[in-house]
Amino acid sequence: MNDASSRPTLVTTVDQLRRAVAAARADGRSIGLAPTMGALHEGHLSLVRASKAECGVTVVSIFVNPSQFGPGEDLAAYPRDLDADLDKLAECGADLVFAPDNEEMYGEGHATWVDVGSVARPLEGECRPTHFRGVATVVLKLLNMVGPDRAYFGEKDYQQARVIRRMVADLDVPTVIRVCPIVREADGLAMSSRNAYLDVDARRQAAILWKSLCLADELVSQGERDPRTIVRRMREMIESAEDARLDYVALVDPDTLEPIERIEGPVLAALAVRIGATRLIDNRLLKM
Ligand code: PAF
DSSP: OOOSSSOOEEEOSHHHHHHHHHHHHHTTOOEEEEEEOSSOOHHHHHHHHHHHHHOSEEEEEEOOOGGGSOTTSSTTTSOOOHHHHHHHHHHTTOOEEEOOOHHHHSOTTOOOOOOOOGGGSSTHHHHSTTHHHHHHHHHHHHHHHHOOSEEEEEGGGHHHHHHHHHHHHHTTOOOEEEEEOOOBOTTSOBOOGGGGGOOHHHHHHTTHHHHHHHHHHHHHHTTOOOHHHHHHHHHHHHHTSTTEEEEEEEEEOTTTOOBOSSOSSOEEEEEEEEETTEEEEEEEEEOO
16 A cells, blocks of 8 residues: 555556556455546545545546547646646555556447436536536446446536436446545635636636625525525626626536425535636535
8 A cells, every 4th residue: 555655556558457456456455446637636635535544545547538528628728747646646645546548548449428317417418518428438437447446526526426426326336436525725716627727817706606606505594595596696796707707507406406496405506607718617505
């Protein structure tokens, strides 16, 4: 096990990965997987720490998955820095890093895709119609390659976590899915690799996402029960930031992600906002 002083072992092929995992299993160790696209920040490292606390060996995958980016999205620009990532992973004691290239992940003739159904349709699914097909497919492939006891995802991508839980249940994948809390900057901005795109002015404006989620929470605790009123107030607040453009803001059922008519229990506020050219998402569970 890595004692947090040395870099994790780096493997780039499925064969090497399977051999390393089999050796750990033969030693009787349990396996945790934190799937990532690299450009690691504290949010990712919290997944690694959660895995370290529960599992004998922690595997981190680093793969910028082309199939979850739509046409015109930021696949080419997505930040990549494997060297810096390995240093960060050494600090928190990750054991094994799997960093394949596109050919290793999607062999010639790849033609099978995972469609998770209704939970993948609203919100992000509406704005990015092929996104969850790409996410579900690559996550299922990673789960099949590693065979972890537990896999760790962040709650910032709330809908992604719902999609993965649905897929794992429906396809009988023998991995426990853990969803870890959002890690935020001092002004509440959720940590994201895409925050690196923000210049100083856009970074200042990006705090409006969290502020609007706090407003929603405040309105619910003051007794507001009409989701339309809350969405309108959040929309007005977000649109007050000069470079903000709303993709969506919605109050939905936390399980189905369907819109709700009236607040009668816990509700999820979810939003996607463009600050200039940078698209950010965030969410908060609102409790009565
Ligand atoms: O959350 C992410 O970084 C990605 O969607 C994931 C789960 C690593 C799949 O590419």
